[in-house]
Amino acid sequence: MLLTPVSAVKPPLAGYRKLSQLQKPYINGYLIRGLRQIPCMVSTVKFRDRLEHVGVQWGIRRNSYMVLPGLYAAGSPGRQSPVLVTANYKLSFDMLRRELAGLDVWLLVLDTTGVNVWCAAGKGSFGTAELLRKLQQTRLDELVDHRQLILPQLGAVGVSAPEVLRRSGWRIAWGPVRAADLKAFLAAGLQKTAGMSRVRFGLGDRLRVAPLETVQAWPLPLAAVLAAALAAWLGGGRPWDYAWKTLLALGALWPLGSWLFPALLPVLPSRAFSVKGAVLGLLWALCMILLLQPGFWFALALILVSTSVTSFKAMNFTGATTFTSQTGAMLEVDKAIIPQLAGFAAAVVFAAIGFFAGFGV
Amino acid sequence: MEHAMKRWHYIRNGSSLKLDSERCIGCSACLQVCPHQVFGMQGRKAQILDRDACMECGACARNCPVQALQVQPGVGCVAAILIGKLRGTAPTCECGGSKGGACC
Structure with missing residues (x-):
């Protein structure tokens, strides 16, 4: 039995089984790295996902809309590829994977019990402790040569970059608020424009x-x-x-x-x-x-x-x-x-x- | 077009944010993490430019390497405050619980 990063961690939720992951529609294969298999994300968000998103907006399954935490691969990431961190709310995850189409990045999904990054950070589940735990559990340091993480800016409510650096050696760059700005952020060498940092609350x-x-x-x-x-x-x-x-x-x-x-x-x-x-x-x-x-x-x-x-x-x-x-x-x-x-x-x-x-x- | 320029402000003086300029080393971490552009740099020090835009999320204080920032973080949610008042506790979203469900 080969070791997968997911089986290496304790399944966090009663509803999840290790094998069920194989049928997840957002995974289309595994990246082999030595003895490890890392699930590859599908970058297309399908009609069924969108239907779920509408349901969640109306409160349907809202409190249990989650993906399995752990390490994922988008595209075919290598030892220099960027590492992004996010929460395991499936709505956020879907928006993120759509934006990652065409990129080769690692994605570390923290266990926030299906709560979005900002709210989870406010409650502490998207926090310093959970980030350090996931870094350890997934042994991310074996897969990349750098020590640079990219976190969504709103995660700063729960994660202390100075503390993460002190305790693990990983540096944190605060990415844009919206996933839609990720490509531009990465292309600019991890530089944000002012607009990327601002939380809006427009009519939409x-x-x-x-x-x-x-x-x-x-x-x-x-x-x-x-x-x-x-x-x-x-x-x-x-x-x-x-x-x-x-x-x-x-x-x-x-x-x-x-x-x-x-x-x-x-x-x-x-x-x-x-x-x-x-x-x-x-x-x-x-x-x-x-x-x-x-x-x-x-x-x-x-x-x-x-x-x-x-x-x-x-x-x-x-x-x-x-x-x-x-x-x-x-x-x-x-x-x-x-x-x-x-x-x-x-x-x-x-x-x-x-x-x-x-x-x- | 409001979405481009709109700056949201809640109740006047409704923020507990404090900046100790003596301690500030001008690393600009607070500018990086603030969701509402509350801070700006003046020379080699951060300063509070728009206090009323602060929502007390606490990101700046958590990421200040020299503890120059202080804020009482919490949810700006009236429902949470009312639940807290009814129970005689601090504001609570009533959503953590055993099943760790979502809210806000």
């Missing part, structure tokens, strides 16, 4: 996190349906009228917070997400009031519920962004949470007044 990025925002906000449509049922019940002689109006006004807060808010993030006023969200919620409530022309108490309730709920939802979007700080988020929570809760409670009271006092119609 913001809309890519919207599906997960939608899924995670499942209580919103549920609450809207319940509120509509309640309104129909309390609405006396015109149950359907109450039901569809409530469903429209409240149900729309779901896509409003999940899609429109991320899309409009840079345009909405204030730096505080809670304020941005409140503005969006207020605008929506005003639109609905013009359209549905509810009575005074219902209008007041609608303004308060739309503003407070969207403000709260918006505030929680901080977790999906690339630039919010914990100190800032704490400042924001301390100021916003009481008004949000009070606004929501007041909305319930005003809606009740509308129904029971008969003022709402």
Whole structure:
């Protein structure tokens, strides 16, 4: 039995078996180096992979979307070839291998339990200790003559380059943030342009996190349906009228917070997400009031519920962004949470007044 | 076109980042790892140019060879803070756990 780098390390996940690796669609053969076999990556990302990527964006298999950690070969790397390091989140891995088409490089995949580089680095699993462990387990030093690793820049959150150098002799060059810049980075002799270092959060990025925002906000449509049922019940002689109006006004807060808010993030006023969200919620409530022309108490309730709920939802979007700080988020929570809760409670009271006092119609 | 030039800023003074210029040896490692171009070089020292762009990821402090940088790293995630407040703990993503699942 020949030794593979993967069998040399303990399989990290219960779901993985050594042999299952042979059927992985992203491996198309093995590079033989002495007694070692190193799996070769396929550089094409197939339709099935893309389908999986869409699924992951909607939260499907998101917490178990991973590849086997260890050493891989892209192309036919030799003793001078660059060594790249990444996490074992399959989405990142797929984006990386597509960019590596036509290059001869080694790829060291750390075990981050399927979490992307940046988040894993923040939690420490893409960290100094795991990097040193993988260097040892894969005996990478036997395969190359240099001692230079290229890590994604965002891995610096968890990996200390001075410490890795001190403890292992490997030097770290911080590569670009995006895999798409790798070729240019390598061609330039490991030099980054300013653009390669900057984390962006453009419209496309913001809309890519919207599906997960939608899924995670499942209580919103549920609450809207319940509120509509309640309104129909309390609405006396015109149950359907109450039901569809409530469903429209409240149900729309779901896509409003999940899609429109991320899309409009840079345009909405204030730096505080809670304020941005409140503005969006207020605008929506005003639109609905013009359209549905509810009575005074219902209008007041609608303004308060739309503003407070969207403000709260918006505030929680901080977790999906690339630039919010914990100190800032704490400042924001301390100021916003009481008004949000009070606004929501007041909305319930005003809606009740509308129904029971008969003022709402 | 926002994607080319947009600089993101969160809450004003919402960062715990500190730079000790006395210690700085001007290696520019912090410029290399910062995702938001918070730092610049002035002569042979790094300096903080755009403090409000700091997201407290902690990459600079971890990679400063002389500990000239200090920052309280953490996730800038309101949900994590709320979970922490409800449980009376530090902010937590509620995602580590035994199965080591993903989050953020």
